[in-house]
Amino acid sequence: MPRLGIHQDFLQDLIRLERPIQSKVLEAIKKFEQNAHTGAHLEKLQDIRDPRFKSIRIDLKYRGIVLVPEQGDHFTLLKVDTHEEAYDWVRHRRATVNMATGHMEIRDDAIIDTTIETLTHAPVEAARPLFEHVADADLARLGIDDQMLKFARMLTDVAMLEALDGKLPQVQFDVLFGLAAGMSPEDVWDDVVGAAVPEKIDPNDLAEAAKRMPHKVALVEGPEELMELFNKPFARWRVYLHPLQREAAFQSHLGPAQVTGGPGTGKTVVALHRARHLARQGGRVLLATFTATLARSLAKSLRLLETDDEVLSRVDVLTVDQVARRHVGKFTLLRDEEEKELWRQVIRRRELDFTERFLAEEWRQVVLAQEITSSDGYLSARRIGRGRRLGSLQRAQVWRAIAEFEQELAENNYRTFETVCVEATRAMRELDLCPYDHVIVDEAQDLHPVRWRVVRAAVAKGANDLFLASDTHQRIYDNRVSLSSVGIQIAGRSTRLKINYRTTEEILAWSCVMLAGEKIDDLDGSRTGLTGCRSEVHGDRPKLYGAATRNAELSRLVEEVRTWLDAGVLPEEIGVATRSETIGQAAVEALRRARIDVGYLSRDTDGAEGQVRVTTMHRMKGLEFRCVAVIGVGVNQLPAPSAVTPREEDATRHANDLQRERCLLFVACTRARERLHVSWHGDPSSFLNLASG
Ligand SMILES: Nc1ncnc2c1ncn2[C@@H]1O[C@H](COP(=O)(O)OP(=O)(O)OP(=O)(O)O)[C@@H](O)[C@H]1O
Numbered sequence: 001m002p003r004l005g006i007h008q009d010f011l012q013d014l015i016r017l018e019r020p021i022q023s024k025v026l027e028a029i030k031k032f033e034q035n036a037h038t039g040a041h042l043e044k045l046q047d048i049r050d051p052r053f054k055s056i057r058i059d060l061k062y063r064g065i066v067l068v069p070e071q072g073d074h075f076t077l078l079k080v081d082t083h084e085e086a087y088d089w090v091r092h093r094r095a096t097v098n099m100a101t102g103h104m105e106i107r108d109d110a111i112i113d114t115t116i117e118t119l120t121h122a123p124v125e126a127a128r129p130l131f132e133h134v135a136d137a138d139l140a141r142l143g144i145d146d147q148m149l150k151f152a153r154m155l156t157d158v159a160m161l162e163a164l165d166g167k168l169p170q171v172q173f174d175v176l177f178g179l180a181a182g183m184s185p186e187d188v189w190d191d192v193v194g195a196a197v198p199e200k201i202d203p204n205d206l207a208e209a210a211k212r213m214p215h216k217v218a219l220v221e222g223p224e225e226l227m228e229l230f231n232k233p234f235a236r237w238r239v240y241l242h243p244l245q246r247e248a249a250f251q252s253h254l255g256p257a258q259v260t261g262g263p264g265t266g267k268t269v270v271a272l273h274r275a276r277h278l279a280r281q282g283g284r285v286l287l288a289t290f291t292a293t294l295a296r297s298l299a300k301s302l303r304l305l306e307t308d309d310e311v312l313s314r315v316d317v318l319t320v321d322q323v324a325r326r327h328v329g330k331f332t333l334l335r336d337e338e339e340k341e342l343w344r345q346v347i348r349r350r351e352l353d354f355t356e357r358f359l360a361e362e363w364r365q366v367v368l369a370q371e372i373t374s375s376d377g378y379l380s381a382r383r384i385g386r387g388r389r390l391g392s393l394q395r396a397q398v399w400r401a402i403a404e405f406e407q408e409l410a411e412n413n414y415r416t417f418e419t420v421c422v423e424a425t426r427a428m429r430e431l432d433l434c435p436y437d438h439v440i441v442d443e444a445q446d447l448h449p450v451r452w453r454v455v456r457a458a459v460a461k462g463a464n465d466l467f468l469a470s471d472t473h474q475r476i477y478d479n480r481v482s483l484s485s486v487g488i489q490i491a492g493r494s495t496r497l498k499i500n501y502r503t504t505e506e507i508l509a510w511s512c513v514m515l516a517g518e519k520i521d522d523l524d525g526s527r528t529g530l531t532g533c534r535s536e537v538h539g540d541r542p543k544l545y546g547a548a549t550r551n552a553e554l555s556r557l558v559e560e561v562r563t564w565l566d567a568g569v570l571p572e573e574i575g576v577a578t579r580s581e582t583i584g585q586a587a588v589e590a591l592r593r594a595r596i597d598v599g600y601l602s603r604d605t606d607g608a609e610g611q612v613r614v615t616t617m618h619r620m621k622g623l624e625f626r627c628v629a630v631i632g633v634g635v636n637q638l639p640a641p642s643a644v645t646p647r648e649e650d651a652t653r654h655a656n657d658l659q660r661e662r663c664l665l666f667v668a669c670t671r672a673r674e675r676l677h678v679s680w681h682g683d684p685s686s687f688l689n690l691a692s693g
Pocket residue numbers: 233234236237240241242245261262263264265266267268269270471474500501502621622623624670
């Protein structure tokens with residue numbers, strides 16, 4: 001029975017087509033298997049390099065490109081476009097088998113040949129060959145084939161290689177890029193070629209090669225599954241997990257493990273698969289995250305991934321604070337303003353020369369973070385991350401102020417989110433109560449040490465106890481934690497994902513520039529960067545707009561949203577992010593006045609179907625939209641003045657605050673799948689990458 005595999009790149013083409021054409025494509029695919037035995041619907045193409053490519057007719061104007069293997073009946077649908085574009089794409093392309101991975105590769109022969117030709121005739125330069133330190137045998141072992149070897153041997157500069165990114169077979173490009181960056185062939189093997197390599201690879205058996213790459217070519221069970229695959233992004237990752245994602249999700253570990261990677265690399269997807277996998281094996285699983293919005297979104301995705309109620313009943317999807325509350329009796333939660341007032345009272349009573357912000361941070365970042373409960377403990381504590389030095393007299397004053405503040409809390413039965421966690425940890429430790437067999441934490445970079453202790457106490461130490469998904473480039477709260485300080489040793493059990501599945505390369509690259517100069521540590525204390533993080537999808541560059549006034553900026557927002565809606569984007573696929581709630585509310589009003597239905601995302605509300613979503617940059621974390629507008633990115637709004645400690649007060653905190661605000665903008669911009677609009681009024685924020693918009 002002939003089968004049609006769907007290549008992931010084809011889905012990206014499909015998403016960009018207008019709805020009526022999409023329906024025709026789906027119709028053509030539905031008919032494929034019925035008609036395949038006659039072969040009549042596959043048209044031969046003239047003047048192409050690889051005769052195994054054939055076309056199927058979608059309508060008068062559109063064609064699909066199908067790879068028809070010489071043996072077997074495993075066809076692969078690779079591309080759909082207008083007749084001319086599809087033909088242009090296929091004309092110089094050839095399908096080959098990578099001899100290291102055994103996977104199918106589609107290459108643009110013409111570009112490689114032309115480059116070799118140009119380099120052959122280029123004036124001879126004194127420069128040394130880029131790969132003179134690597135033997136032919138090593139290159140061959142890493143899957144570099146004859147054509148690519150010829151090309152590689154002519155390169156003298158990594159920029160020549162980079163210029164062909166996206167045009168060369170991807171794995172071979174990655175191998176050469178790794179070697180050019182100074183990696184050893186062994187490291188490149190581990191990092192690029194990867195784990196399970198087939199024993200026998202037949203260079204002519206494309207059908208087998210396609211079967212070896214379920215992360216790229218999926219067989220679907222009939223039209224319903226195909227429609228689902230196409231219409232719901234979640235369905236795609238249910239079917240196509242990258243080998244690294246698969247490994248991270250299903251591998252068994254002796255202790256805590258983690259998955260890291262830039263935005264949109266599928267860390268949440270891995271966390272969801274892992275939660276399901278462990279629950280299916282019978283364990284009680286906690287899938288925890290930072291905000292209630294994220295927890296709701298995780299719970300929704302999990303229900304799409306797993307339909308068995310019994311399995312679902314073994315998974316709790318909660319914020320860490322919700323877990324903590326389950327272990328603490330009745331109390332009054334102290335709101336931000338009330339807490340400030342309490343600190344002010346302490347300062348007044350003791351006539352202290354500290355601000356309420358300084359004391360509150362000292363309490364959170366030193367006392368609570370290090371579980372300090374006595375004056376001796378505080379007087380000898382290391383004040384990591386605190387820039388303002390304190391003499392011993394000042395330390396004693398601060399400790400007495402903190403002790404008084406804590407006493408106020410106790411006497412009035414007040415709790416903050418952090419003290420609820422402290423109490424819950426104590427309760428769980430005392431009762432030796434580990435409610436879960438496995439705890440998985442998404443957005444782990446944002447947890448305060450007191451929350452880490454809740455997480456640690458919720459599960460006994462052992463195999464597959466803890467699994468963390470994190471990206472410290474997206475840290476948007478004040479919590480810089482080294483995991484070993486909270487009793488969590490990852491010890492090499494870490495997987496780093498690099499392919500971004502959400503954002504176009506144009507949006508990703510533009511956003512990454514804004515973090516380029518930042519020094520950012522991973523949760524285990526080692527320096528991390530976004531190098532290698534890439535997207536295989538292309539689209540429009542971000543649009544930047546500077547307005548003279550706030551009203552002009554909002555009018556432009558309305559215009560932009562209207563354009564997206566007119567192009568067929570659904571209202572709920574549009575997100576608007578702002579630094580402050582005030583600008584967010586102004587955006588809501590402006591959109592409503594233009595009769596665009598809109599909902600504001602808050603702690604308790606997610607917005608309804610048919611509504612454009614507006615929310616703060618903080619609440620955008622972990623979410624994604626086809627089109628995103630980040631507005632109010634003016635010099636006076638970002639960094640938010642109230643969120644930055646003055647340099648004179650504490651230089652270290654000042655620098656950390658600026659980095660956090662920069663990360664916040666990065667997070668907001670990388671929520672966009674296809675379109676990004678960034679605007680401001682007055683002067684732009686100094687964080688903005690104005691150059692390449
Ligand atoms: N293997 C895959 N194939 C197709 N799509 C995928 C795959 N993995 C993830 N995605 C999609 O990529 C997008 C980002 O995934 P996810 O939210 O898991 O990334 P993340 O690393 O947690 O992102 P962030 O850190 O920015 O919140 C989602 O739309 C998801 O459906």
